[in-house]
Amino acid sequence: MRRLCELLSVHYPFIQGGMGNISSPVLASAVSEAGGLGTIGTGTLTVDEVELLLLDMKKRTKKTFALNIPISVTENLKGMCELAVKHAVPVVSLSAGNPAPYIHYFKQNNIKVICVTASVKHAQKAEKAGADLIVGEGFEAAGINSPLELTTMTLIPQLVAKVQIPVVAAGGIGDSKGFAAALALGAEGIQMGTRLIATKESPYHERYVERLLEADDTETVIVGRSVGKVRRILKTAYADRLIQAEGSGIHPDDFEAMTDEEKHRIGAVEGRLEEGFINGGQISGLVKSIPTVQELFKEMMEGAEQIYENQMKTFKRFYLKH
Structure with missing residues (x-):
């Protein structure tokens, strides 16, 4: 977790997933202010529309945030990449396409690059191209998904075994138990989308x-x-x-x-x-409350710590008996 937090300059190993055209600086800034990595997604928005979101985001927080660019659906991809550099966006998340042609451009402009993938082969290619971090997204995730349909439980340990850069787990995670499970699989953090919809800072209907x-x-x-x-x-x-x-x-x-x-x-x-x-x-079936983003992050960190302490005590008792 420390490696991930130091890489992204965040307090907690929590990343907000890109939410496309419904991205909100209100929620994204709340995530960053709470110690995670808030994200603005470009979706199919124009460069001008995304620029307004970035300007709003920079007014709301001075902390680190990311811009998610879904490669295959972004109409003016060149313009969107240049926009990230123009506004000195700290982190860019690339998804829905081959990130290799764009990674060097961001890296030479001192922008960290996250690549979202759903297979080991694509993660290895992203690492070779210079990605700083891999988000492994399982089939449990909301929105557009990979046709490979690998689950988070099976995908993450295989990614961790095959790449050297940090791996973040996404898909089906939204509480302390899911976070603890992701860490057990070898992930150094998690990415969430659906769980953040039900927070007090959420601007959605x-x-x-x-x-x-x-x-x-x-x-x-x-x-x-x-x-x-x-x-x-x-x-x-x-x-x-x-x-x-x-x-x-x-x-x-x-x-x-x-x-x-x-x-x-x-x-x-x-x-x-x-x-x-x-x-x-x-x-979705596990979401039953509307905390603030800060409360959610605090509960997840403290809850995961307690889970590990309890499991270790149980394991030791079992081991000693056998």
Whole structure:
């Protein structure tokens, strides 16, 4: 954990996942102020739109933060990379595409580079290209997912065994138990998205938060397999429409239109759950409270420490008896 915290200049080994077009400087700055790495996601926003978010973010916090750039969906990729340099963004997170062509540009401008991956092969390539940190994202995660469908439990230890740079676990983690489990797998920190939706600093619509709080263990669904666009979302009336459309053999372009970032904004920000979807990871069933980000981080650190102390005592008692 210390290596990760020193690398990112953060107090806690917690990274906020990129939230695309619904990124909010309010929540991201709260994460950074609480000691984690807050993140602004570019999604499909324009360079000008993202610049406004960055300016707002820099007004709200002087602490370290990141800019997540999803390579395959960013229209003006060159302009977005230049924007990160223009505003001296401390950390850039690259996802949804091959990061290799862009890593050197950021590194020569003193920007740390995180690469989000879902396989050992891609993690090794990112490390070879100069990445500072790997986020291994399991299939439990919310939003766009890898078609490989590897789970966090199986992915993280394999990544740790094959790369030398720090590995952060993402997907299905949102409490002290999940954090402790990630550390046991060899991760040096975690990345969270869904859990941060239900915090006091969250700017998202109350219907989104309520839907998350009432969710049980089976309240997320995968859509897009039939068109090669795997995404995990919460069950809603709009999710039912997507499932029905897939069952009827929807064209990939039509599916793309039904699941674009605007449809996500309609659901998450405006709360129109009949007209837009809301992302949700499998952690959804464990989210039952709305703490501040600071309270969440403190509970996760203290809870994980207690778990390890208790488990060590149990292990020693068992070992001595045998």
